Amino acid sequence: MKKIIGALLILVFSNLFGEYKYPFKNPYMATILGSSTLMTDGVSEAVPTKVYKVKLPNSKEPPENLWYNGKFEFSLVHQKEKAPLIFLLAGTGSDYHATRMVLFQRIFYDAGFHVISITSPMHSNFIVNASTNKMPGMIIEDGKDIYKVMKETYNIVKDDIEVSDFYVVGYSLGGTSSAVVSYLDEKEKAFNFKRVFMVNPAVDIYSSAVKLDKELNRYTDNDPKKIGVLIDNVISKVSSTLKGGYTEITEETIYKLFENDVLSNEDMSQLIGLAFRLISIDLNYVTDLLNNMGVYVTEPVGKFTNMFPYFEKIDFADFEDYMNRLAYPYYKKKFGGNITLDQLLTTTTLKQIEDYLKTTDKIVAVTNRDELILNENDFKFLENTFKDRLIIYPYGGHCGNMFYIENVDVMLKFLKEGVFKYEN
Incomplete structure (x- = not known):
């Protein structure tokens, strides 16, 4: 029955959006071969990047054997002129200069964005330097820590760049966190994010x-x-x-x-x-x-x-x-x-902010029907919550197609124009 439903969904996707030509139909192969592979032509090989290693307020000295985490690390990719700034949030356990982060940085730089890249709250550098509880996994608490980091990192670089608007993009756990920091920003409005793009988010990280x-x-x-x-x-x-x-x-x-x-x-x-x-x-x-x-x-x-x-x-x-x-x-x-x-x-799930996610039009999400980290209840939540602000591609595994040219086009069209649709 599941195979029949999957086939019907792929047929519906093809009829609505045209044939999806992503090459890896096996979700495992897509995850391994595609998730760190740039399948978009013409992207710059290198972009102007500055790495920062800083002491954050209230951070303590790490234990001796974690000496290499003595400072918080992040990077800035910057335009020469005034431009929108994307806060890029890493996937589970990844840092600011992981291969996937660098590929996103190159894509966004060519599209005319500044980019501040932030390490996952489940990476040791973040836990040591930026985590309040030193016990990540509770997404609102983690989101508060990420939001603080956003404010600190922007404060450090703001004299070197001119910013027109603020955006958030995250993949995997970073996609989940993107929704949370947007929710937090609705009250504090330190950035008043213009648009938020979630790539293959977890609904319930546990x-x-x-x-x-x-x-x-x-x-x-x-x-x-x-x-x-x-x-x-x-x-x-x-x-x-x-x-x-x-x-x-x-x-x-x-x-x-x-x-x-x-x-x-x-x-x-x-x-x-x-x-x-x-x-x-x-x-x-x-x-x-x-x-x-x-x-x-x-x-x-x-x-x-x-x-x-x-x-x-x-x-x-x-x-x-x-x-x-x-x-x-x-x-x-x-x-x-x-x-x-x-x-x-219950603190590990996006259901905590379901009402907000249903009513905001600044957040969109993309995922795959063969996503490895979601179950049927997760898909139902995404579909019921985001409705026409959700695209489910038929193939791609976990993050396997996020650098595929058709996916990149959808992402950039939303970030630059606010238009969210798939056109083949």
Whole structure:
């Protein structure tokens, strides 16, 4: 039945908008091959970019072994003349200069925008320097932190650029956060955002995280030994590919390493799940350390402390572990025990601002019918909430088609003209 419904939806899309020619019909292949690939001709190879490393107000010195996160990092891509400014929000666990962020920066620069790029609230640099609770995942609280960062970063660069209007664009978790900061700005009006573009947003970040964890667990049974073998394969590939130097093993690193391999759906599913699991492992460790929770880190950690025992103790912890072992105990204590886990999980969803999202015409969203992080209830929420401010493309997986020329054209037409429609 689901296949029939999917086929009908694709047929309706084709009839309404014309044939959609995105090349990857497999959602796993689209996610791995497309999500970091520019499929738009004529985009500048390099754009004027300035990187900032700053001490934010009220930020504290990080623990010794997180010394490299001593300052908050962000970037500015700037026009020479007066122009609109886009705040670009990174996907889950990604930083301001991830490959996907850089591709967006190049596209937006050529389209005539300034761009301030902001790291994900689930990245260690953001958690250490900009997170109020040091325990991300509650989207309104995270949104407040991002909004503060927006104000601070703009204040730092405002004397160097002339801005006509303010916009927000985010993908994945950044797409979710885009809606939240727009909601917050309606009251404070520090920017009075003109338009907001959400790319492949999560509706409920907890349920989306569980779906991604299942991509790994489906084939490994969440067995640490099997996951360990998979990670060893990735590390081995990194070692054989790099010619000296250091690289951070991220989602994009993993996808890049295996993009030329012949992979089965099982292989691709595991890689996508593993990429997210590495984010969860880091999240478990960093939040435990910063909040002195004692779940994994039970002894003082120095700059040169052997970290293997701590990572071994984390034992490939996933996002559910994070919520159950760290976030819930933290917030339960903060609220004096007057909160259940189910109540906490309601803070991870866009449904908190449903009324606002239904009534504002400045926010639009795009996603894909084969999106890996959404379930049927999520699609219903998006359709009922955004109505004609939502485009669901038939293919693309998770963020796999966001740099495809037809998607880019839709995005830029909305940002520049306020017109939101797909034309083939």
